[in-house]
Amino acid sequence: MAKVKTQYVCQNCGYISPRYLGRCPNCGEWNTLVEEKVAPSKSSSTNTLRRIGGATTKPELLGEVSFTNEQRIKTDLGELNRVLGGGVVPGSLVLIGGDPGIGKSTLLLQVSSQLSRHGKILYVSGEESASQIKMRAQRLDINSEQLYIYPQTDMDEIKATINDLKPDAVIIDSVQTMQEPEIQSATGSVAQIREVTSDLMKIAKGQGVTVFVVGHVTKGGTIAGPKVLEHMVDTVLYFEGDLNHSYRILRAVKNRFGSTNELGIFEMREGGLYEVTNPSEIFLEERLKNANGSAIVVSMEGTRPILVEIQALITPSVFGNAQRTASGLDRNRVSLIMAVLEKRAGLLLQNQDAYLKAAGGVKLNEPAIDLAMAISIASSYKDRGTNPAECYVGEIGLTGEVRRVTQIEQRVAEAAKLGFERIIVPSNNLKGWTPPTGIEVIGVATLAQAIKVALG
Numbered sequence: 104m105a106k107v108k109t110q111y112v113c114q115n116c117g118y119i120s121p122r123y124l125g126r127c128p129n130c131g132e133w134n135t136l137v138e139e140k141v142a143p144s145k146s147s148s149t150n151t152l153r154r155i156g157g158a159t160t161k162p163e164l165l166g167e168v169s170f171t172n173e174q175r176i177k178t179d180l181g182e183l184n185r186v187l188g189g190g191v192v193p194g195s196l197v198l199i200g201g202d203p204g205i206g207k208s209t210l211l212l213q214v215s216s217q218l219s220r221h222g223k224i225l226y227v228s229g230e231e232s233a234s235q236i237k238m239r240a241q242r243l244d245i246n247s248e249q250l251y252i253y254p255q256t257d258m259d260e261i262k263a264t265i266n267d268l269k270p271d272a273v274i275i276d277s278v279q280t281m282q283e284p285e286i287q288s289a290t291g292s293v294a295q296i297r298e299v300t301s302d303l304m305k306i307a308k309g310q311g312v313t314v315f316v317v318g319h320v321t322k323g324g325t326i327a328g329p330k331v332l333e334h335m336v337d338t339v340l341y342f343e344g345d346l347n348h349s350y351r352i353l354r355a356v357k358n359r360f361g362s363t364n365e366l367g368i369f370e371m372r373e374g375g376l377y378e379v380t381n382p383s384e385i386f387l388e389e390r391l392k393n394a395n396g397s398a399i400v401v402s403m404e405g406t407r408p409i410l411v412e413i414q415a416l417i418t419p420s421v422f423g424n425a426q427r428t429a430s431g432l433d434r435n436r437v438s439l440i441m442a443v444l445e446k447r448a449g450l451l452l453q454n455q456d457a458y459l460k461a462a463g464g465v466k467l468n469e470p471a472i473d474l475a476m477a478i479s480i481a482s483s484y485k486d487r488g489t490n491p492a493e494c495y496v497g498e499i500g501l502t503g504e505v506r507r508v509t510q511i512e513q514r515v516a517e518a519a520k521l522g523f524e525r526i527i528v529p530s531n532n533l534k535g536w537t538p539p540t541g542i543e544v545i546g547v548a549t550l551a552q553a554i555k556v557a558l559g
Contacts, residue, residue, distance in 0.1 A: 108140070109138060109139070109140055110138075110139055111123050111124065111136040111137065111138055111139070112136065112137060112139050112288075112292065112293045112294065113127040113129065113130065113132070113135045113136050113293070114135045114136075114137055114292065114293055115127065115130050115132045115135045115321070116129050116130040116132075116135075116330060117293045117297070117330065117331065118130065118136075120136060123136055123138070124136055137288075137289070137292060139287065139288035139289075139292060139293075139294055140287040140288065174193065175187075175188075175189050175190030175191060175192055176190050176191040176193065176218065176221055176313075177190045177191075178190070178191065178214055178217045178218065179217050180213070180214070180217075180367075180369075180376070180378050181378055181380070182353065182367030182368060182369060182378040182379070183210075183214065183353065183367055183378075185365050185367060185405070185406075185407075186340060186353050186354070186355050186358075186361075186365045186366070186367040187338065187355075187358070187360065187361060188358055188360040188361015188362065188365075189360075189361060191218065191272075191313055192313070192337070192360050193271070193311055193312075193313055194307050194308060194310075194311040194312065194313060195307065195313055195314075195337045195338060195359075195360065196303060196304055196307040196308075196314045196316065196335070196336045196337050196338075197313075197314070197315050197316065197336065197337065197338045197340065198278075198316045198318050198326065198332070198333065198336040198338065198339045198340065199211070199315065199316070199317055199318065199340045199341075199342060200317075200318040200319070200320050200325075200326040200339070200340070200341050200342070201320060201341060201342030201343065202320060202343075202346070203319075204346060205342050205343070205344055205346070205351065206342065206344075206351055206369075206371055206376060207276075207317050207342050208231075208239070208276055208317070209239065209243065209371075209375055209376055210342065210353075210369075210376055211226075211274050211276065211315055211317065212226070212236070212239060212240060212243060212245060213243060213245070213375050213376060214274075214315070215247075215250055215272070215274055216240075216243075216245040216247050216250060218271070218272050218313075219247040219248075219249035219250045220247075220249070221271065222249065222270070222271030222272070223249050223251065223268060223269070223270040223271055223272075224247075224249060224250045224251065224270055224271065224272050224273075224274070225251050225253055225264065225265065225268055225270040225272070225273045225274070226250060226251065226252050226253065226274045226276070227253045227254075227255055227261055227273065227274060227275050227276065228252070228253070228254050228255075228276045229254070229255070229256040229275075229276065229277060229280030229281055230276060230277060230280055231254065231276075232254050233252045233254050236252050236254075237252070242373070242374070242375075243374060243375040244374065251268065251270070256280050256281055256282050256290070257282060257284060258281055258282060258283050258284070258298075258299055258302055259283075259284055261281070262302065262306070265306060265310075265312065269310075270312060271312065271313065272312065272313040272314070272315070273303075273306070273312055273313070273314045273315070274314075274315045274317075275303065275314065275315065275316045275317065276317040277316070277317035277318060277319055278296055278299055278300060278303075278316045278317065278318050278332075279291040279296065279318070279319050281295070281299040282295060282299075283295055283298045283299060283302070285298075286298055296332055297331060297332070300316070300332050300335050300336070301335065303316060304335055304336070307337075316336065318332070326339070333357060336357075337358075337359045337360065338355065338357060338358045338359065338360065339355070339356050339357040339358075340353055340354065340355055340356075341353070341354045341355075341356060343464075343466075344371075344464065345464050348464060349370050349371045349372070350368060350369070350370055350371075350379070350385065350463070350464065351368070351369045351370070351371055351376065352366060352367070352368055352369075352464070352465065353366070353367035353368075353369065354366055354367075362405045362406065364403075364404060364405040365404065365405035365406070365407070366404035366405060366407065366409070366465075368382040368385070382409055382463075383408075383409055383410040383411075383517065383521055384521070385463060386409065386410060386411045386412060386462055386463040386465065387399065387410055387411075387412055387521075389462075390412050390462075390491070392491045393488035393489075393491060394488055394489075395482045395483055395485075395486050395487055395488045395489070396414055396415040396416055396417070396479055396480075396482050396483030397412055397413070397414050397415075397479060397482065397488075397489060398412070398413050398415075398475040398476070398478040398479035398482065398489055398494075398495055398557075399411070399412055399413075399475065399493070399494035399495065399523070400413055400467070400471070400472045400474075400475030400476075400494065400495055400496065401471075401494055401496050401514035401515075401517055401518050401526070402467050402469060402471060402472055403469065403471070403509070403510050403513070403514065408510070408513050408514050408516075408517035409465070409517075410494065410517065410518065410521060410523075411461055411462065411463060411465055411467060412461075412462040412463070413432070413459065413460070413461055413462070413467075413472065413475045413476055413479045414459065414460045414461075414462055414479060415457065415458070415459045415460075415476070415479035415480045415482070415483045416457070416458040416459075416483055417452070417455050417456070417457055417458075417480060417483040417484045418455065418456050418458075419454065419455060419456070420454050420455060420456045421456075425452075425453060425454060425455055425456050425457070426456045426457070426458075427441070427456075427457050428456075428457070428458045428459070429458075429459045429460070430459070430460040430461065431460060431461030431464065431465060431466045431467060432459050432460070432461055432466075432467055432468075432472075432476070433468055436473070436476070437457060437459050437476065439501075440473060440476050440477050440480065440499060441457060441480060443477070443499055443500075443501060443503060443550065444477055444480060444481065444550070446503075447502070447503030447549075447550055447551060448477075448481070448503070448550050448551050448554055449551075450480075450481060450484055452480070452484065455484065457480065459476065459479070459480070470498035470506075470508065471496050471497065471498060471508040471509075471514075473497060473498050473499035474495045474496060474497035474498070474499060474505060474527065474550075474553060475494070475495040475496070477499060477550060477553070477554070478495050478553065478554065478557050478558070481554050481557075481558060482557075482558060485558060487558045487559070489557060489558070490525065490557070492522070492523055492524040492525060493523065493524070493525045493526065493527065493557065494518050494523050494525075494526050494527075495526070495527045495553070495557070496508055496511065496514050496526065496527070496528050496529075497527070497528060497529045497547070497553070498529070499550055503549050503550045503551065504548065504549055504550075505529045505530070505547050505548060505549060505550060505552075505553055506529055506531070507529045507531040507532045508528075508529065508532065511528060511532040511536070512536050514526075514528075515528070515538055515539065515542065515544060516539055518542060519539045519540075519541050519542040523542060524541075524542060524543060525542065525543045525544075525545065526542060526543070526544055526545070527545050527546075527547055527553055527556060527557060528544060528545070528546055528547075529546065529547065529548075530546030530547060530548045531546075531548075532546065533546045
């Protein structure tokens, strides 16, 4: 009988050590190494990966590879279709992560009901019983004859059921609760998650079954388990939001079938998740008129322009070192913009505490938000309100210049559609296109010029 070896595996990054260590040398986290017993494998994992769907692959010339255009399946949720790149791709492996209670199971139960119109759906739950899922389905008014509920955590049983039922899509809720009987480590460990995901990948690619996988997240907001989990799947979606608010944001961070910059916005109601077709109105509906420290930016999330309010509060610092706090914005970008304002625009900010926020819980991280951040900071510092019918788009350089941004036509058109009367943009973006009627487009070349136009 072969000897069973013992190793210590980091539950955060998957690092393997022959002995226990208090701190993982790979990711630097403390107390994440867990003891696992490793039994000798019966077959080579390399040979297993080469056989996808039971057929041994062989090298082919690129010109001789047969290819058929992917037929995407549309759901009733247009926001989800856009984030996925146009719909659900058959045979794809989609990973959805999010905080507990954010609505991942609700979203997938609704999607399962909609996909059941096109074929059989197997909903595998390792966290809830069939009666609990039935209660949620009644609340969501879901009753499909093609939707099968299967409370199970044993992967051998799940694979046998998939072979017998032959579903068109499988929902795994969640991957951390599934267990491979051949692996000796505990459920939810790195080894278990890696093997479970590997089996699901073979099912998706070999049998053409669409697989949705729910993944838990860590305290840092990333999906729990080894990073290889995200590398193995086709699409990684994050379901974000504040439990105290009804709005949820679905964001793609990896997508082999579409853009990774798309954003879908939903509202959680008693009857489930409903898509928000015009999120700009939500982000602006509670804005105070003539409030100082407020500026509207037209940000691009994938192919969609979204108007978001950036708020700034500048107050004299009580302590020696001024604080820089940001919510929904990059803190380093805030510090950079404030340094440029002090050096190029003459604002004395070194003894001022700065608190910035992107209203509505959205996260902004593109260069075009620089100008709106600078205007909101200058507005709060000078205690002057901005024009409520005005918005700002532009990137700021370290020398104080306002640099051009991409997709300026879509940004201006979205601002005009929502009733804004004036938009300040980089002067270099004024060439080669005609602004729509009803909105005044003002080009600025420097940060000082933009502040003078916006605040007088």
